[in-house]
Amino acid sequence: MAEKKAVPTFDGIMHDLKNGDFAPIYILMGDESYYIDRISNYIQNNVLPADQQAFDQTVVFGADVSASQIADLAMQFPMMAPRRVIIVKEAQGLRSLDKLEHYAQKPQPKTLLVICYKNGTINRRSKFVSAVEKNGVVFESKKLRDWQLPGHIRSYLQSKKVSIDDKSASMIAENVGADLNRLYSELDKLVISLPENDRRVTPEMVEKNIGVSKDYNSFELRDAIVNRNVLKANRIIKYFDNNPKAGSLYSFLPLLFSYFQNLMLAYYAPNRTDQNALASYLDLKSVWGVKDYLTGLRNYTGKKTLQILQKLREIDAKSKGLDNPSTSSGDLMKELIFFILH
Numbered sequence: 001m002a003e004k005k006a007v008p009t010f011d012g013i014m015h016d017l018k019n020g021d022f023a024p025i026y027i028l029m030g031d032e033s034y035y036i037d038r039i040s041n042y043i044q045n046n047v048l049p050a051d052q053q054a055f056d057q058t059v060v061f062g063a064d065v066s067a068s069q070i071a072d073l074a075m076q077f078p079m080m081a082p083r084r085v086i087i088v089k090e091a092q093g094l095r096s097l098d099k100l101e102h103y104a105q106k107p108q109p110k111t112l113l114v115i116c117y118k119n120g121t122i123n124r125r126s127k128f129v130s131a132v133e134k135n136g137v138v139f140e141s142k143k144l145r146d147w148q149l150p151g152h153i154r155s156y157l158q159s160k161k162v163s164i165d166d167k168s169a170s171m172i173a174e175n176v177g178a179d180l181n182r183l184y185s186e187l188d189k190l191v192i193s194l195p196e197n198d199r200r201v202t203p204e205m206v207e208k209n210i211g212v213s214k215d216y217n218s219f220e221l222r223d224a225i226v227n228r229n230v231l232k233a234n235r236i237i238k239y240f241d242n243n244p245k246a247g248s249l250y251s252f253l254p255l256l257f258s259y260f261q262n263l264m265l266a267y268y269a270p271n272r273t274d275q276n277a278l279a280s281y282l283d284l285k286s287v288w289g290v291k292d293y294l295t296g297l298r299n300y301t302g303k304k305t306l307q308i309l310q311k312l313r314e315i316d317a318k319s320k321g322l323d324n325p326s327t328s329s330g331d332l333m334k335e336l337i338f339f340i341l342h
Helices: 010-018 033-046 050-056 067-075 097-105 127-135 146-159 166-176 180-193 203-210 218-226 230-242 249-266 275-281 287-299 302-319 329-341
Strands: 025-030 057-061 084-089 111-118 137-141
Touching: 010 033, 010 137, 025 033, 025 127, 033 084, 033 111, 033 137, 033 180, 050 057, 050 084, 057 067, 067 084, 067 097, 067 111, 097 111, 097 127, 127 137, 146 166, 146 180, 146 249, 166 180, 166 203, 166 218, 166 249, 180 203, 218 230, 218 249, 218 287, 218 329, 230 329, 249 275, 249 287, 249 302, 249 329, 275 287, 302 329
Parallel strands: 025 111, 025 137, 057 084, 084 111
Antiparallel strands: none
């Protein structure tokens, strides 16, 4: 039985390109443009030297060419370079992509053809994609989920030898969102602003450089709920209702659901008094996070925790319009917080 090919990753593709290991044809597609641009720009700027690009490199846009014209370009032999490079940008504007199927089944070995298809994907069951999967590389660039952002922010900053606390990472994730071009731009500005002798990102720096309040954010709302601080929670919810850009129902629902889901699990932990054992049971990265669950075990019964999880699911459905003809997101926020704290 033939061995199944590994799913191409951004790091894997970049590693191969930098080592001169080129595939004859690439499909770069998906909702996250950042990785598509990084790969295609590297190919455009580095595969051929500048003096060879004029003769043997062609960049076209999907709306300006046909599939048959792309195939004709790709079938031509290089004039002065060891290979030709054909880059099709905004390929989502190209009609009848399936007409490239015949070329993809037997691509010109001296051509490197790159199809950049943004804001969506090509049907993986199409014969064109199947042919490229067999003879080249198909890479899907996916948007990060909201819950993945804080960890992604930490990893990116660690690569720059910069540390960040959980609150600061949550503040950035909530305020900037999953647009990686904007996210990395904001993180790079933060890194530049750090003094050489203190490479840590703090909530105060996030507030100063990115413009998100260190006192009114989803992380602080979670803290107020964990500690059943009714006054603080209501103050934050009122601020969110008056300043939708500062925080919204959609930003803190995943955060609260994750917390109460873990709190429910904590009730089943064989040893709830040992911090290390509880951290291991909940698969937490550090013992530091255990204190919130120990506080939650004191402030919420198992029955109340289960009811809160059910309420969170209900509010999530209502926020998406299910069984909710008119209630605003602000009123849903207030309804949820009142239920949790009372």
